[in-house]
Amino acid sequence: MPALTTTSGGFLLNGEPFRIVSGALHYFRVHPEQWADRLRKARLMGLNTVETYVPWNLHQPDPEGPLVLDGLLDLPRYLRLAGREGLRVLLRPGPFICAEWDGGGLPAWLTADPDIRLRSSDPRFTDAVDRYLDLLLPPLLPHFAGSGGPVIAVQVENEYGAYGDDTAYLRHLADALRAWGVEELLFTCDQADPAHLVAGSLPGVLATGTFGSRIEQSLARLRAHQSEAPLMCTEFWVGWFDHWGGPHHVRDAADAAADLDRLLSAGASVNLYMFHGGTNFGFTNGANHHHAYAPTVTSYDYDAPLTEWGDPGPKYHALREVIARHAPVPDEPVPSPGRKLPPTEVVLDRRAPLLPHASALGAPVRAEDPLTMQALGQRAGFALYRTSVPRSGDGLLRFAGGVGDRAQVFVDGAPAGVLERERRDETLPVRIPRPGATLEVLVENMGGVNYGPHIGTPKGLLGPVSFEDTVLRGWDCHPLPLDGPDGPAGTLPFVPSGQVTSAVPAFHHGRFRVEEPADAFLALPGWTKGQAWINGFPLGRYWNRGPQRTLYVPAPVLRPGANELLLLESHGTTSARVLLTDTPDLGPVRS
Numbered sequence: 001m002p003a004l005t006t007t008s009g010g011f012l013l014n015g016e017p018f019r020i021v022s023g024a025l026h027y028f029r030v031h032p033e034q035w036a037d038r039l040r041k042a043r044l045m046g047l048n049t050v051e052t053y054v055p056w057n058l059h060q061p062d063p064e065g066p067l068v069l070d071g072l073l074d075l076p077r078y079l080r081l082a083g084r085e086g087l088r089v090l091l092r093p094g095p096f097i098c099a100e101w102d103g104g105g106l107p108a109w110l111t112a113d114p115d116i117r118l119r120s121s122d123p124r125f126t127d128a129v130d131r132y133l134d135l136l137l138p139p140l141l142p143h144f145a146g147s148g149g150p151v152i153a154v155q156v157e158n159e160y161g162a163y164g165d166d167t168a169y170l171r172h173l174a175d176a177l178r179a180w181g182v183e184e185l186l187f188t189c190d191q192a193d194p195a196h197l198v199a200g201s202l203p204g205v206l207a208t209g210t211f212g213s214r215i216e217q218s219l220a221r222l223r224a225h226q227s228e229a230p231l232m233c234t235e236f237w238v239g240w241f242d243h244w245g246g247p248h249h250v251r252d253a254a255d256a257a258a259d260l261d262r263l264l265s266a267g268a269s270v271n272l273y274m275f276h277g278g279t280n281f282g283f284t285n286g287a288n289h290h291h292a293y294a295p296t297v298t299s300y301d302y303d304a305p306l307t308e309w310g311d312p313g314p315k316y317h318a319l320r321e322v323i324a325r326h327a328p329v330p331d332e333p334v335p336s337p338g339r340k341l342p343p344t345e346v347v348l349d350r351r352a353p354l355l356p357h358a359s360a361l362g363a364p365v366r367a368e369d370p371l372t373m374q375a376l377g378q379r380a381g382f383a384l385y386r387t388s389v390p391r392s393g394d395g396l397l398r399f400a401g402g403v404g405d406r407a408q409v410f411v412d413g414a415p416a417g418v419l420e421r422e423r424r425d426e427t428l429p430v431r432i433p434r435p436g437a438t439l440e441v442l443v444e445n446m447g448g449v450n451y452g453p454h455i456g457t458p459k460g461l462l463g464p465v466s467f468e469d470t471v472l473r474g475w476d477c478h479p480l481p482l483d484g485p486d487g488p489a490g491t492l493p494f495v496p497s498g499q500v501t502s503a504v505p506a507f508h509h510g511r512f513r514v515e516e517p518a519d520a521f522l523a524l525p526g527w528t529k530g531q532a533w534i535n536g537f538p539l540g541r542y543w544n545r546g547p548q549r550t551l552y553v554p555a556p557v558l559r560p561g562a563n564e565l566l567l568l569e570s571h572g573t574t575s576a577r578v579l580l581t582d583t584p585d586l587g588p589v590r591s
């Protein structure tokens with residue numbers, strides 16, 4: 001008998017009426033030394049439960065290797081901390097999680113098979129899922145309510161009705177969980193659309209909804225779909241996420257509070273999506289592809305009640321007040337904003353150009369035609385492709401199949417142009433100055449699509465490359481995942497900045513001192529686009545296209561005394577300085 005059970009009127013926890021008042025808090029988007037703080041602030045807002053997805057792609061980077069369960073991925077520790085705070089947990093292990101996360105959590109080694117039918121009963125897919133669950137569930141089982149732990153319910157798949165209708169696949173997942181001894185309540189979640197609910201539900205498994213507005217209509221659809229069960233909104237969207245080049249989304253706190261009041265007044269249970277969004281550190285963001293490819297920014301602030309930097313915002317206060325009308329809220333003060341680092345300038349006085357030193361970061365694989373990143377065995381990051389062009393002249397470079405996702409082209413080391421998947425670019429006019437000129441193409445994976453039919457589409461160069469009517473053969477393909485545990489810089493020959501032009505892709509390195517670590521925001525005026533690391537910790541992507549203008553630097557990344565900042569600037573900079581400020585800037589809001 002699971003700890004959490006359902007009646008037509010609502011949930012029972014260990015036989016007592018229980019309304020789930022939950023908030024999403026993804027451990028993999030928060031520095032592990034901040035988990036306890038964020039969980040405490042969840043309880044203090046009046047939440048009795050937190051929800052988290054589980055990102056398969058990071059936990060199982062290698063299909064044959066063991067599961068990664070440490071540091072940012074120490075899910076058992078996160079569950080222990082939640083339990084210690086008195087919080088219950090809704091676990092959403094996927095295998096697909098969407099979540100604006102790279103590939104929706106599906107590993108690149110899995111989607112590398114072009115024939116596999118993702119999220120279906122295709123045995124190539126379910127066999128891989130079974131192997132994953134065989135590794136994931138044993139360390140998690142002690143944290144389920146049946147063993148005295150905080151996990152009270154487990155989600156099967158994610159908004160499956162928006163994608164497919166293979167009920168046998170959903171059944172396979174539910175059976176696999178049961179076969180592993182998961183006794184807890186199982187549930188599905190789908191957008192509050194009758195067709196989605198039908199396609200994404202599984203008989204005998206609680207159906208829940210995902211919606212952020214039109215509360216009465218959504219609850220009525222849920223009720224029409226399922227007459228005898230508690231009403232639950234598994235994703236009450238209190239804010240939204242941003243794409244590069246788009247506006248910064250916010251949702252008015254009073255509007256979100258009014259809709260939460262409607263939900264709770266109707267007797268429904270809820271999971272705020274998000275309670276605390278956190279950050280897409282390193283190369284972990286996803287992308288959408290509706291009409292065009294649109295990658296998600298580094299911040300996952302989401303305009304959530306608890307900001308990306310862990311301070312209660314206006315929405316925290318507004319939603320806490322609403323919750324207090326319907327459920328007990330701890331009689332303890334709302335935490336004050338955390339200390340911020342005093343503004344600190346960092347001079348980046350050493351450089352190492354990327355292209356000449358690519359071999360130090362990733363040994364090349366020789367191939368007749370360029371290999372995709374998947375074929376090179378990498379999940380994310382960059383790949384550098386090098387060949388020579390046998391003839392000279394003005395002409396068109398043609399990239400069959402386009403690029404995944406953004407390619408910078410260099411002829412004899414000089415920048416010659418950029419192709420973007422967002423614009424569906426496949427050609428670039430270039431001048432080849434001499435027969436035998438070196439052509440280099442630096443391709444950036446901007447994040448795997450996490451929703452809809454484009455999930456798993458390949459990255460890197462996607463087909464043969466030709467110059468006019470000559471197909472260019474014989475490529476050195478360098479995988480550059482740049483995901484080492486201490487950052488990528490160790491092996492690079494840095495020289496004083498003045499000795500390297502600022503207009504080529506290069507690593508820039510600087511040192512700075514900190515008295516007492518505290519949260520900060522990295523501002524990069526004059527810089528174009530790249531990645532940032534502090535003391536080897538990957539802060540993520542910056543881009544002057546915006547909207548996001550600062551990167552969050554969690555306090556635990558900093559050390560008292562000497563610290564190191566590393567940037568990989570893909571284009572160029574007009575400045576040799578950056579600033580650690582005390583003020584975040586996520587960009588202009590849509591008016």
Ligand code: GLA
Nearest residue numbers: 097098099100158159210235
């Ligand atoms: C859906 C998905 C979530 C997330 C939200 C939007 O509801 O289930 O994973 O992508 O949309 O933030």
